[in-house]
């Protein structure tokens with residue numbers, strides 16, 4: 001509807017894209033993109049194991065071959081050396097068609113490096129930007145569109161901005177964007193450049209097998225007001241991160257997320273590392289103790305290759321992606337959200353220190 005079109009314009013101006021298509025949610029956006037890119041059975045689509053299930057699942061929905069490349073241990077995004085090694089190992093026998101790189105927790109990947117590999121090995125580069133809306137690379141919030149071919153957004157309730165449920169695909173590619181629009185709404189055409197085709201008002205043709213993956217005007221209206229606040233929301237998340245750093249920065253047993261000077265973190269998540277084994281702390285007990293203090297911790301993420309479905313269907317196993325597995329065993333996500341107060345951050349930090357003793 002008309003409000004949706006306004007929301008798309010606002011997305012374009014915030015993220016610097018030529019085109020955007022609002023979609024019912026981030027997962028269906030990934031699914032649809034696979035259709036538009038014509039992922040085939042033997043095409044390999046790479047994700048890192050430390051991402052939300054939706055990325056790898058979109059590969060399986062399309063009947064293509066999911067594979068993973070391990071994370072680096074600096075910022076826990078996809079490791080580019082390992083990505084190149086994997087592509088080389090396939091040696092042209094199998095084709096890596098697309099790479100879906102997640103800006104995990106809100107920390108941008110090494111996008112210049114990814115861009116270089118894309119041009120060298122000719123794959124489609126997708127930024128799963130669902131965590132990083134409002135983050136910056138080299139001072140720009142428009143980095144995602146600049147470096148990748150397609151950017152996936154999610155406006156799920158927990159994300160940096162929300163429409164309840166919702167998502168979008170941003171791109172500078174006209175042809176693919178037209179196909180995204182076509183397939184997101186039944187593959188139907190109503191506007192014909194050839195006027196002769198217009199037999200009567202309401203005439204339409206179905207030219208491809210599309211779906212109903214639209215976002216409603218009601219949700220778009222919310223999106224329009226949310227995107228105005230995105231920078232403010234992310235600033236607040238950075239302030240909360242700074243508070244955690246002030247309260248917990250000196251505690252040796254917990255490693256806090258960090259980012260280099262050229263990065264403005266999106267802080268959708270606040271993932272910390274505790275070496276539970278070395279510190280002889282039982283992770284399950286630690287979570288229980290924290291919950292007794294009314295603090296709910298989370299984990300982001302259980303490595304996707306270790307999910308029962310992926311192990312059973314594709315034969316992935318423990319040991320396949322060691323950095324991701326190590327990261328997961330040490331990882332805890334602390335609460336971070338707009339309305340979190342300083343005294344609450346202080347309370348959480350004190351309880352962490354207490355429970356680590």
Ligand SMILES: *Cc1c(COP(=O)(O)O)cnc(C)c1O
Pocket residue numbers: 025026027028051052054055102128130131153154155156165166167
């Ligand atoms: C939330 C999320 C998605 C999926 O978005 P939905 O809108 O919830 O379907 C995809 N990838 C990542 C990394 C996410 O965090």
